[in-house]
Structures are given as structure tokens and as C-alpha cells.
Amino acid sequence: MDKEYVGFAALPNQLHRKSVKKGFDFTLMVAGESGLGKSTLINSLFLTNLYEDRQLPEASARLTQTLTIERRGVEIEEGGIKVKLTLVDTPGFGDSVDCSDCWLPVVRFIEEQFEQYLRDESGLNRKNIQDSRVHCCLYFISPFGRGLRPLDVAFLRAVHEKVNIIPVIGKADALMPKETQALKQRIRDQLKEEEINIYQFPDCDSDEDEDFKRQDAEMKESIPFAVVGSCEVVRDGGTRPVRGRRYSWGTVEVENPHHCDFLNLRRMLVQTHLQDLKEVTHDLLYEGYRARCLQSLARPGARDRASRSKLSRQSATEIPLPMLPLAETEKLIREKDEELRRMQEMLEKMQAQMQQSQTQGEQSEAL
């Protein structure tokens, strides 16, 4: 027994065991015009059949359709780890002749989830908070166009501060390799021009090996991901069976990195960055929402002076967040250390406790 060995190196294992028991939940939203292969891609990503009972409406039905938000849940288990995946779908997006403001229901939905979480967090029983916030939004861009369309730009502008956006080019087998590169570059340029903040994959640590770094750089370069989805297994005579789409001029293999970026997307989304997406949602986007929400409560006059004083104390300590525009805030926070974030969390917990007692007092008053 090593004299200097204390034993807290085993903490990650304990954490691992606990989280395995607790299970993970993840909410993924897919948005984009209909017919871009969203459902097929989701089925391929998670190898499930989430859209089994889907019935596509006829054209005349689509004339009067408005945007609806649909939620589907599925439990996926792999290697003893359970993931409760919730899929948020937006059928009817971009369908009608007049699509003005068709993204508003989506924005409202995302904010509702934040609101729900805020209420739960400030509530009495915080043991089993259901996290229904949208952790990631896969936005599908049409391969037929020449980059982002006006509708795409409008939607992305409306949601980029509220959810992690990963742009994806759907049905990428319509494009030849050169066209794919040109389209990706064009989309990247447009995103920069319109100042839309998509999810930034964090830089890998400097102590990772070269291989991993190279892979990481490759994956970052291929954003937006040009994907092809398929759950059908194609048996091509002598070669091994692959998942793909069979045409009369060849077969597109979904999991072939030379054919499309599906593998990259799956790796980044599921294998390496699932947790990071949740963290960014919680630390950045949710906090931003919360700050905005509470600030707007504070300004037009709160219910009583006591709570207002509490809130002003709160806002005083949180000056970095609401004062600066969000983009710069993101940069600042990224530069800071993990410990600073943890300190903030602790402060918030304390304040929430105080607010809790306050709301308790209010409720008893109301009754």
C-alpha cells in the first residue's frame, strides 16, 4: 500500500457508476423543410425505427397545415448504459406558401422548456427535475439550393442563442464531391456573414495524441455535415453487407467516410460530445435565458420589495452575464477555468435556496 496514495483517483469511477444508474437523457430537435431525409437520418443515427407509424399527409392536406411540434421518446440501451432519447420534430416547417414567422412556435417551445426548468430549479422539490430542455438542434439544409435560403437564415437567427445548432446538409448523395465542398464553403461564409452562432466543438486538449487531434480537425472542417441516411442493408454480391442506398449506377454507403459525413456526425454527436452538448445547454444557453428572464422581471417592478432586493443582489453578482452581449460572454466564459464556473454554481444554489424560502413565504401569503 503506497503511503502517499489517498484514493480519490477512484472518484471518476464512482461518478461513472452513479451516472450509469441514473441514466442519461437527451433531447434532440430536428428542423428543416420536409423531404430532406430527417426521419431517415434519425433512424440511422440511433438505429431505431422512431417513425414507424408516420403517415405523410397528402398535398392538399398540407395546404392548410400549420407547424406542429411533436415529441417522440425512445429508450436506447447499449453496453449497460441507458439513454432516454427524446426527439422533437417540427412537421410543417417551410411547407406552406407563406412561411412568415413559421419559426415562432419552435422558439416558443424552446423557451417553454427553459421556463419549465427554471421553475423546477427554483421550486421546492428538486430531487427529480425532468430536464426537457432541448440540448441540440440538427438543422437540415437542402442540397438543391445554393447555400442558406432566406427561410433558413431567419430560423437560425431566431434560435441560435437558445439552442445548440448543428447544421447538416441532407440528401448529400445529390452532390458530386466538388459541389459538396463548394456548398459547405458557401454555407460557412453565409453563417459568418449573418453572424449565426452554431455549436462550436471544443478544441481537444493539448495532451491528446496526434491521431485524435487530426481526426478532430478533420471533423471540424467538415461542418456542415453532408449526410446520407439509410437503415436498409444492401448486400452487394461478394462484398460484405452495408447500410446504404442502392441506385442503378452504384450504391451509396452510409458509413463510408468517403461517401458522406454520417460517421463524423454520429461520432461527434453521440460518441464524443453528447455530454458537452448538455453542458453547454445548461451553462450557456440556459443561463443566458435565465438572466434575461430574471432581469426583465426585475425592471418593470417585482411583486414586493423583498424579492426585488434579493433579485438585485442576484443581478449584482451576475453582472458579467447580462451586461455583455452573449457572443462575447461565450468567449469570456470559455477562457475562464472550470473552478470559476463551479463557484458560480455554488453561489446560485445558495441564492436559489433563499428565493425558495421567499416563495414559500409568498405562497403562504397568497393562500
Place this chain on the structure above:
Amino acid sequence: MRAPGRARLAGLGGGERAIRLGPGSPLLLLLLLLLLLLLLFSFGCGWRSRCCSPVRRQKLPYECGSFPEPAAEGPGRGRAPTPGASRFCACDVRNQAEEADDISDPQAAPEAALGCIGDMADTPRDAGLKQAPTPRNEKAPADFGYVGIDSILEQMRRKAMKQGFEFNIMVVGQSGLGKSTLINTLFKSKISRKSVQPTSEERIPKTIEIKSITHDIEEKGVRMKLTVIDTPGFGDHINNENCWQPIMKFINDQYEKYLQEEVNINRKKRIPDTRVHCCLYFIPATGHSLRPLDIEFMKRLSKVVNIVPVIAKADTLTLEERVYFKQRITADLLSNGIDVYPQKEFDEDSEDRLVNEKFREMIPFAVVGSDHEYQVNGKRILGRKTKWGTIEVENTTHCEFAYLRDLLIRTHMQNIKDITSSIHFEAYRVKRLHEGSHAMSNGVEEKGPEAQEM
């Protein structure tokens, strides 16, 4: 005739006693031989005279709408030329121009001796024409009633070639669906807006613009003035309400222009035809069904112009998806009362209906267009090369571009123009006349040529 025959036989009889023919006396034999000869004769001539009869319905040269092609590719053009069979459908002649070269001379020789009355071989013909007018030489001597009215085909054909043809095609669809590429591929030249404007604006225009580009193209002596009308900005905005209005206005303006010309006192000999003959509507290959925008547009425009819907960039659909998608589209079109070209109600006879039914089963065509050439199996073909294979544009197992081209250019071009001028334009004209007469009857003096017309 008998004397030589007998002389012949007598000669024979002298030297060759050994040869004894079957049924008895040489006289009978002679009779049989003569009968045989006569029969052969009448058969030969009678067959030709039957072919020579001008009773069948002739197809006017430009009615076929086909351009001289060495390869007989289009449907129904595969009939092999039979020497002696007259070429009354001038299209066949043109399509088999190569074979005609071979036949023109041998035809002149043996049967010319028969001496057809009304021999058309004497009429001087244009040296430029490949097909042989010499079939006329084979007329049976017995066909005295041949006048030669069918030569009007030739005359009309020559005139049409001198005048040249006009064709105006409009392409409508969202940006990026490959409209310009498809036009370039259809007419095998760089004639689209993108190729003509080197500084192509990638930006979506704020309102829908109508841009028309005219080219003169020529093939085998036939000249065509082709106008491609492009509609950038259609369906690209967030709010696409009434995006079809500028297009409808343009089409009606062309009709109006033609009507004004027609109604003039001093009319031009040949009114320039800027009416939109055909509108290619591009449907994105979503695989589900038609979008509301597609339905709204086609509902309104199918009444004023011939619409040919195509599925653009169809290389994203597998065969099963393509079939399913087409079924959904046809069902959607039917349920919304949209009649696309070839329209069912304009079929003239059963022959037309048969040909058109075949096309109607395939509509909308799933097309892929390409500007690039690749080497496949030693041939240079137009296609798209991806990591998993090369899509050949003209390969009918890959996409339906060849069928679209046949419909638009090789077989139905003239029919499209006829329907535009005789049905759509007439409907517009009737509407305008009614408007005019209505105004008159209300005591309002209608100014302009319409008043004179009425």
C-alpha cells in the same frame, strides 16, 4: 406476245427433246407460262399502285415535329425502308436519310422501263434534299389516276425549312434545381441564362424577374429560333404568396402582343411568335408529395400554358422511391384537377391517345442534367461522377432525360405549338373579345383595334 413465246419454245423444242414437261401438249404449257408471266406482272404493278394511292392520311412534314436524324430513335420510327414502297410520310424519309441515299439510284433503274404516267422524276428538285423523290418512278403503268397532290408535302417542307421554326420554353422552379443545366443538356449547347451572363448573380432577387434569352440554333439545315424564359426568384422567399402572378402576367402579355398583331389592319406576313409554348415546372425531389406552392402554381398555370412537370435532381431517389413519388404526384394532380401536357382532352384520335398515354404514364419525368462529359466504357457521355458511380444522363435506366427530350423536341414539339396557338391562345382571345363586347354593350366606346375587328 404469243409469237415470241412460241418461237422460244419451238427453239427449245427443237434441240432438247429430252425435256418433257408434265401435263401433255406444248400449247397448254405455253398458256401456263404466259399466265404465270401475266400474274407476276400484275402483282408487281398492282402492289405499287396500291402504295401509290393517295387515300391514306398524310402527315405534313412539320407536323411530325421531328428533325432529320440518322438514327431512328423515336417511337414508331423504326420502319425499315423497303425498296419500292413509297415514302409518303416525309418524316420517315428524313429519318432514314442515310438509307435513302442507297436506294435512290437503284430505284431509278429497272422499273423505270415500265413508263409511269405522271412520272414525278422529271420535276426538278433541290439538290440539297437528301431523300429521293424517285419512288414516283415505280408507279404502275396501270395507275392512270395519279395526279401528284402528295408532292405538296415536299413543298411545305421546303418552305418550312426556309422559314425556320420558333420555340419558346419557360423554366420555373426554385433556385438550384438545375434548370439552366437541363436546358443546356436538352439543346446540347450553352444557351441558358447562366452561360450567357458570365457574372451570374448568385443572390436571390427580391422579386421574381422574367429573363428571356433567344438563340438561333441549326441542325441539318433546319433553323430554330429558341427562346428560353427564366424566372429567377420563384419560390425562394419566405413568403411566396402570389409568386405566380408575374409569370401569368408575362404569359398573358405575350398573348396580348400576338392578338394586337393579328388584329391590325396591315398585318405582317409572319407574326413573330413570342407566346410561351411550353413551361417546364421543376419539382424538387423530396420523395413525399407535391408542396402547396407547386399545387397553387400548376393549378393556375395549367389553364393558360402547357405545363410539363419534371422531377429535378432525381439522382437522390432510388427506383422504388421514384415510383412512389410519381404515384403520389399523379394522385395529387388528379385530386386538384390539374391537367398537364399532354392534356387528355386534346387528344385528337385513338392514335394520338395511344402515344400520349405512354407519355402520361411517365409524367413527371425524373431527370438529371449535366454539363460535364466523362469517359465511360470508352465513350464520352454527359453525366455526373460521384464516388459511388457515374450517372449517365442519356441512359434510360438511370434517369428519364431521354424521354423528356423525345417528348419535347423529337416528337411533340409541333403538337405543343399547335395546342398553344389553337387552344390556349384562342381561349385568351375569346376572353378578350368578350371583355371588349361587354364594354361596348355597356355603352362604353371601346377604343382600339378590337372595335374594328368586331
